[in-house]
Amino acid sequence: MELISTKICKTGDIGVNDNLFGGTLLSWLDEAGGIMAANVCRDHNVITLKMDEVLFKQPVKVKEQIRIYGKVERIGRTSVQLYLEARRANLQDTSEVVVCSTKMVFVRIDSEGNPKAIDEKS
Numbered sequence: 001m002e003l004i005s006t007k008i009c010k011t012g013d014i015g016v017n018d019n020l021f022g023g024t025l026l027s028w029l030d031e032a033g034g035i036m037a038a039n040v041c042r043d044h045n046v047i048t049l050k051m052d053e054v055l056f057k058q059p060v061k062v063k064e065q066i067r068i069y070g071k072v073e074r075i076g077r078t079s080v081q082l083y084l085e086a087r088r089a090n091l092q093d094t095s096e097v098v099v100c101s102t103k104m105v106f107v108r109i110d111s112e113g114n115p116k117a118i119d120e121k122s
């Protein structure tokens with residue numbers, strides 16, 4: 001899988017149970033997926049269509065680094081399906097643990113917000 005971005009859990013990211021707020025992690029996944037989809041489409045104009053089941057397997061605490069990895073699963077005519085993983089980095093031994101995973105679909109769009117073929121020139 002390809003590393004897309006790294007985030008750090010800050011005090012302002014914490015929810016009511018001393019863990020990273022789930023909505024913040026969703027936003028990090030959405031942003032990372034959008035970056036990967038834009039790279040695949042060679043176009044900034046991609047939009048989130050779908051997020052599959054999201055599994056929050058492990059809590060994330062303040063100061064922990066979260067690395068977001070992605071893999072292209074399918075490239076369609078106008079859409080890209082990605083598999084995304086958020087992993088907690090252990091800075092002592094360089095290991096990583098998956099804290100959250102999901103699949104997402106992004107669609108390339110034209111200036112009017114309609115789907116645009118990925119292989120069509122900008």
Ligand SMILES: CC(C)(COP(=O)(O)OP(=O)(O)OC[C@H]1O[C@@H](n2cnc3c(N)ncnc32)[C@H](O)[C@@H]1OP(=O)(O)O)[C@@H](O)C(=O)NCCC(=O)NCCS
Pocket residue numbers: 047048049050075076077078079080105107109113114115
């Ligand atoms: C994304 C958007 C432009 C797509 O428009 P649409 O009229 O639904 O487009 P289409 O039906 O032609 O589908 C576009 C692509 O999505 C795919 N798609 C549609 N529904 C899907 C689904 N349920 N699961 C997976 N892929 C799907 C289609 O197969 C097609 O891909 P392909 O060309 O590679 O085969 C439109 O749905 C939209 O603007 N949604 C809001 C997006 C948004 O605001 N996101 C931010 C978060 S709120």
